[in-house]
Amino acid sequence: MSSAVYTARIEKLRDRMRETVTDLVAVGPSRHMTWLTGIDPHGDERPVLFVVSQSWAGFLMPGLNVDSVRQHTDLPMIPWSDAEGPAAALAQVLAKTGVTTPTPSLVLDETMRTDFSQLLLRALPGAHHRFTEDTVGWLRARKGADEYALLKASALLNDRACKAAIAALRPGVTEREIADVVKQTYAAAGATPEFTLICFGANGAFPHHHTGDSVLGPNDPVLIDIGGRLNGYPSDMTRVAHMGEPSAEFRKVHAVLERAVQAAVAAAKPGVAAKMVDHAARSVIAEAGYGDYFLHRTGHGLGLDVHEPPFITGNSEQILAESNVFSIEPGIYLAGKFGIRLEEVVIIRNGRAEILSELSRDIAQ
Known part of the structure; x- marks a missing residue:
């Protein structure tokens, strides 16, 4: 599918986020990520997240995968290295989202690795979180x-x-x-x-x-x-x-x-x-x-x-x-x-x- 399809899907997600009073959506390497971005990145224990807010959408991405993924999308990426770990890069991602409330409404991908979810929850200790049923899942159930x-x-x-x-x-x-x-x-x-x-x-x-x-x-x-x-x-x-x-x-x-x-x-x-x-x-x-x-x-x-x-x-x-x-x-x-x-x-x-x-x-x- 064309990049315009994925741009439109991200905008539909933002509309749905407003309807459901959701500040942030985070998905891992999964069908949710593929549906939203067209990207199916290499999956292992290295955290990969695609994060969407009203003002920013982009990836937390292991640095060794950035060049490969870049061939398939123009969406921004914040890389991290094995030597440094993902915490500092994730802090940059969250800063770019513009979400400043201490108790954000967070949607997590129910299909991604638990340790990826835990990484995000530790970075947002006050977040109220739920799964994708009324956001990404809701949209995916309505086929174009x-x-x-x-x-x-x-x-x-x-x-x-x-x-x-x-x-x-x-x-x-x-x-x-x-x-x-x-x-x-x-x-x-x-x-x-x-x-x-x-x-x-x-x-x-x-x-x-x-x-x-x-x-x-x-x-x-x-x-x-x-x-x-x-x-x-x-x-x-x-x-x-x-x-x-x-x-x-x-x-x-x-x-x-x-x-x-x-x-x-x-x-x-x-x-x-x-x-x-x-x-x-x-x-x-x-x-x-x-x-x-x-x-x-x-x-x-x-x-x-x-x-x-x-x-x-x-x-x-x-x-x-x-x-x-x-x-x-x-x-x-x-x-x-x-x-x-x-x-x-x-x-x-x-x-x-x-x-x-x-x-x-x-x-x-």
């Missing part, structure tokens, strides 16, 4: 048009990868071999795999099965949960297939989950609490008698991270907003038999949930 386009392209590539996996299914193939087909599809498009869960037979009843050397039998069900990263943005989708004729029970469970997906998609609108989307899916499953076999939340946000807010759980009061992106993935897991999960990633656009994938949720045979 550029992010929508990248997520859509990644989803369409995932469709192709899933089709390739299904086409490669035959008795005698292993889970690992199908995962390789998926990875090859990503590689051919310049993408990298995030995860490849290929589950044959009863392995589908493990929601987080580790793809292995299980061999596909002539009458086995198949669960395919895959995601790749294209141009920095991931995908996530789950579909099912079946060798031979699916059993009546398999078809029944699939039909229940199809209704659950449709109910959750219909419920996902701006102004609705996330828990109501979970409730919509869960109610369909419970009414069909499978409530005890739906073992996880209905979904999670998707952006630079595969899992990020909003989380679609039964107790989440978070209010969904226009341009939120998240998964809807109800599942039913029958131990020793099979598991089925149908997963879509949706974006709330124009007051409704729009599915990014264009691949059918029907049982592939």
Whole structure:
């Protein structure tokens, strides 16, 4: 993305900081930093911070990384050396922010190293601190048009990868071999795999099965949960297939989950609490008698991270907003038999949930 995108994001953060009465935001080497600046610096034990106030935004940066990072941003940097340590450089950073109140309102990156946070808190002993949920996280959950386009392209590539996996299914193939087909599809498009869960037979009843050397039998069900990263943005989708004729029970469970997906998609609108989307899916499953076999939340946000807010759980009061992106993935897991999960990633656009994938949720045979 262009530097103008990151400049605009920093200004949006400042607007949000005013709305939330926040004096200072500090993020470490993380997706938060990448989203705000486009920078993904080398990460080790040496403190790296990106700090934003109303009057200044810049980096605390190890001196040995400055020249490398400078190739990718014009944002200011205060360097420090191994011989001197970061304390004096951090004091310069804080002086440049113009924050003089002895009890500043400080937002800390919840994903950065604890020792980085402690360094900052020791320098601001009177700070009232919290995490990024109502500032950087709030902004990241509302995708811009550029992010929508990248997520859509990644989803369409995932469709192709899933089709390739299904086409490669035959008795005698292993889970690992199908995962390789998926990875090859990503590689051919310049993408990298995030995860490849290929589950044959009863392995589908493990929601987080580790793809292995299980061999596909002539009458086995198949669960395919895959995601790749294209141009920095991931995908996530789950579909099912079946060798031979699916059993009546398999078809029944699939039909229940199809209704659950449709109910959750219909419920996902701006102004609705996330828990109501979970409730919509869960109610369909419970009414069909499978409530005890739906073992996880209905979904999670998707952006630079595969899992990020909003989380679609039964107790989440978070209010969904226009341009939120998240998964809807109800599942039913029958131990020793099979598991089925149908997963879509949706974006709330124009007051409704729009599915990014264009691949059918029907049982592939």
